Amino acid sequence: MKQMYIDGKWVSAEKTFDVVNPATEEVIAKVADGGEKEVKMAIQAAKEAFPLWSKMPAKERGAILRRAEANVVAKADEIARLITEENGKPLAEAKGEVLFSSGYLSWFAEEGRRAYGETIPSPFPHKRLFTTLQPIGVVGSITPWNFPANMITRKIAPALAAGCSVVLKPAESTPLTALAIAHALHDAGVPKGVFNIVTALDPRPISAAYINDPHVKMITFTGSVAVGKLLMGQAANQIKKVALELGGNAPAIIFDDADLDKAVERLAAIKFLRVGGQSCICANRIYVQKGIYKEFLAKFLEKVKSLKVGNGHTPGVQIGPLINKKALDRVSALVDETKKKGAKVLLGGHPLDGKGFFYAPTIIEGSHDNWPIAQNEIFGPIANILSFTDELEVIARANDTIYGLAAYIFSQNLSRILRLQEALEYGFIAVNDGDGYTHEIPIGGFKESGIGREGGSAGLHEYMELKSTLINIM
Ligand code: NAD
Numbered sequence: 001m002k003q004m005y006i007d008g009k010w011v012s013a014e015k016t017f018d019v020v021n022p023a024t025e026e027v028i029a030k031v032a033d034g035g036e037k038e039v040k041m042a043i044q045a046a047k048e049a050f051p052l053w054s055k056m057p058a059k060e061r062g063a064i065l066r067r068a069e070a071n072v073v074a075k076a077d078e079i080a081r082l083i084t085e086e087n088g089k090p091l092a093e094a095k096g097e098v099l100f101s102s103g104y105l106s107w108f109a110e111e112g113r114r115a116y117g118e119t120i121p122s123p124f125p126h127k128r129l130f131t132t133l134q135p136i137g138v139v140g141s142i143t144p145w146n147f148p149a150n151m152i153t154r155k156i157a158p159a160l161a162a163g164c165s166v167v168l169k170p171a172e173s174t175p176l177t178a179l180a181i182a183h184a185l186h187d188a189g190v191p192k193g194v195f196n197i198v199t200a201l202d203p204r205p206i207s208a209a210y211i212n213d214p215h216v217k218m219i220t221f222t223g224s225v226a227v228g229k230l231l232m233g234q235a236a237n238q239i240k241k242v243a244l245e246l247g248g249n250a251p252a253i254i255f256d257d258a259d260l261d262k263a264v265e266r267l268a269a270i271k272f273l274r275v276g277g278q279s280c281i282c283a284n285r286i287y288v289q290k291g292i293y294k295e296f297l298a299k300f301l302e303k304v305k306s307l308k309v310g311n312g313h314t315p316g317v318q319i320g321p322l323i324n325k326k327a328l329d330r331v332s333a334l335v336d337e338t339k340k341k342g343a344k345v346l347l348g349g350h351p352l353d354g355k356g357f358f359y360a361p362t363i364i365e366g367s368h369d370n371w372p373i374a375q376n377e378i379f380g381p382i383a384n385i386l387s388f389t390d391e392l393e394v395i396a397r398a399n400d401t402i403y404g405l406a407a408y409i410f411s412q413n414l415s416r417i418l419r420l421q422e423a424l425e426y427g428f429i430a431v432n433d434g435d436g437y438t439h440e441i442p443i444g445g446f447k448e449s450g451i452g453r454e455g456g457s458a459g460l461h462e463y464m465e466l467k468s469t470l471i472n473i474m
């Protein structure tokens with residue numbers, strides 16, 4: 001049994017749950033199935049650890065986080081293999097994720113030292129005003145499976161750097177990566193109780209404990225909009241702070257004046273090469289201006305045809321399986337429904353034969369903006385291509401969704417780029433790029449894509465309370 005990590009110790013549970021390799025459908029591990037008892041132990045440990053950890057100078061906390069980064073980097077190959085086993089993404093992509101995820105540890109080790117307050121000019125001669133930032137307290141976190149390492153460090157690095165203690169429940173599909181990160185933190189000297197992992201098949205007793213225990217001051221969640229709404233509603237009872245990184249429905253807009261070859265290459269990357277399309281910032285609706293539509297489509301088809309699908313351990317594979325049977329069935333049904341409504345499937349459009357939850361890279365044209373394929377997160381290797389005529393039209397169409405996470409613009413016209421940058425209702429705008437974000441830039445959603453930001457310096461402030469002080473000196 002793979003044990004969970006509570007109060008600096010490795011802890012078993014009465015039951016276990018299976019972790020399945022989505023490429024082979026084989027059970028690769030049995031993991032401790034925690035519940036109410038374990039999460040309460042973890043919250044208690046985090047509560048007891050908080051006073052010392054929060055008082056430790058940020059520079060010392062940062063030194064520990066830097067050691068944790070070094071430990072993750074030293075084990076990058078091993079952790080990448082775990083990711084490929086439990087998540088399915090290709091090994092090279094998994095290694096890239098591990099190295100990127102470790103970068104949050106050093107970024108926030110540094111940012112923690114810059115948690116500045118303000119001295120505010122007073123309107124009275126006898127009063128002094130200033131603000132300070134202090135860690136919010138025990139944080140309960142819940143993470144998804146699509147970036148099993150990065151979704152964890154993007155939360156815990158700022159929380160720990162700020163001086164918070166943390167209980168984390170990783171996704172039930174990918175607990176092994178989370179446990180490997182716990183090893184890296186433990187070996188770096190994170191004091192007992194400061195960081196805890198409760199693995200569980202059923203997330204509800206874990207989130208219920210976060211919600212009901214007044215010592216948990218904040219819940220940070222990355223996952224679907226539906227669960228985000230549920231948690232936000234439940235947190236209202238104690239007016240508990242929530243940070244929510246939720247789903248997306250990213251438009252990618254390619255104008256006639258774009259550098260077409262670069263647009264094709266980068267769009268293929270942001271659509272297909274991030275966990276095979278199972279990423280919150282993947283291009284979900286690809287709007288191509290009429291003048292280049294045919295040429296773009298021909299080049300995009302050629303590019304996508306060249307992508308290699310298979311077991312992530314096979315060298316050269318660029319797209320792995322979907323995470324599970326449920327995801328495969330959902331994607332298949334979405335494409336079938338879109339076909340039935342009259343869209344044309346130009347490539348793929350079906351699951352792949354044999355073991356594993358593989359779906360063929362797919363290109364669809366002729367759908368409509370109000371169909372489910374354009375309104376919902378696709379979360380699979382499906383490119384939905386739409387055409388448009390002019391700028392104002394495409395802005396309105398791109399914004400016509402409940403989501404507001406990421407949007408992509410491909411154009412060489414700076415004035416147009418700036419007009420779109422202002423008009424698009426999205427938290428992250430990428431121009432002529434398909435690589436995703438960096439540690440330095442905050443990430444988060446407008447509208448139903450979430451509340452709060454991760455990364456950048458804003459990511460640190462999420463885990464801190466702002467205290468205002470007024471002193472009468474007369
Ligand atoms: P999910 O919401 O089903 O699960 C995410 C996490 O929530 C898992 O740990 C799961 O165990 C837990 N969970 C599920 N039901 C719960 C409940 N009732 N109460 C408490 N916890 C519960 O989402 P998923 O399918 O694992 O992840 C994909 C979603 O995550 C997509 O919508 C994607 O866009 C989103 N996502 C967003 C970002 C971002 O940065 N905004 C990043 C990655 C993923």
